Amino acid sequence: MLLVLSEDHKEHLSFLPKVDSAVVGEFGRIALEFLRRGTSPKIYEGAARKLSVPVETVQHGVEGLMFLMTESSKHMISEVDFLDSVLVLGFGEELNQILLQLYLQHHAQIRSILSQLPSNLPAYHNLEWRLDVQLASRPLRQQVVPTVTMRLLLAGGGDGGCSSRVLQTDPSSLLHLISTLEAALAAMKTSHARRIFRNIK
Numbered sequence: 001m002l003l004v005l006s007e008d009h010k011e012h013l014s015f016l017p018k019v020d021s022a023v024v025g026e027f028g029r030i031a032l033e034f035l036r037r038g039t040s041p042k043i044y045e046g047a048a049r050k051l052s053v054p055v056e057t058v059q060h061g062v063e064g065l066m067f068l069m070t071e072s073s074k075h076m077i078s079e080v081d082f083l084d085s086v087l088v089l090g091f092g093e094e095l096n097q098i099l100l101q102l103y104l105q106h107h108a109q110i111r112s113i114l115s116q117l118p119s120n121l122p123a124y125h126n127l128e129w130r131l132d133v134q135l136a137s138r139p140l141r142q143q144v145v146p147t148v149t150m151r152l153l154l155a156g157g158g159d160g161g162c163s164s165r166v167l168q169t170d171p172s173s174l175l176h177l178i179s180t181l182e183a184a185l186a187a188m189k190t191s192h193a194r195r196i197f198r199n200i201k
Contacts, residue, residue: 002085002193002194003085005088009064012064013068015057015061015064016061016091017091019051023051024098024099024102025102027062028065030047030062031062031065031069035070035110065099068099069106073103073108074114076111082099082100082103086100121156122156123156124153126153127151129150132149133146133147150169151167152166152167
């Protein structure tokens with residue numbers, strides 16, 4: 001899977017090639033610290049003073065880097081997909097490798113931090129299923145009509161409790177759905193799909 005970066009994010013990250021690799025690493029550390037404890041204007045001001053740039057430039061650079069790392073970690077993208085995602089930024093090979101190392105070093109920690117943050121979106125909790133087979137009815141004495149009933153349990157959401165969704169389908173439709181989703185996942189990994197994602201604005 002490739003990340004699709006907006007023009008704003010690309011603009012925020014465009015500051016990174018103008019600074020040393022050590023500064024990029026420091027920005028990564030600051031971004032991780034902000035994820036844990038929240039933002040601090042004083043840190044932005046201190047970094048801006050050292051680099052002789054506006055505070056907003058530093059803030060946008062750190063926030064852009066934070067977005068890149070959190071989205072990559074959230075979707076657990078591979079090394080190849082990460083490099084393909086940052087390719088659209090037009091950075092040099094050295095900077096791309098620095099960003100990749102930042103991601104590889106911290107993605108597990110970022111995922112742990114994200115899992116502790118409150119979310120308004122429901123998350124998968126459990127799935128219960130049952131297979132019912134109708135063998136006969138009044139008009140038809142001999143028939144086989146299988147039905148799969150699923151109960152999807154979701155945790156979290158706005159109220160913090162659990163909710164459930166009941167879905168019902170026949171086995172052939174379920175198999176078709178599974179094969180379609182698997183084909184879509186496989187298509188996302190092709191070089192053709194990567195080229196398309198690279199050019200999406």
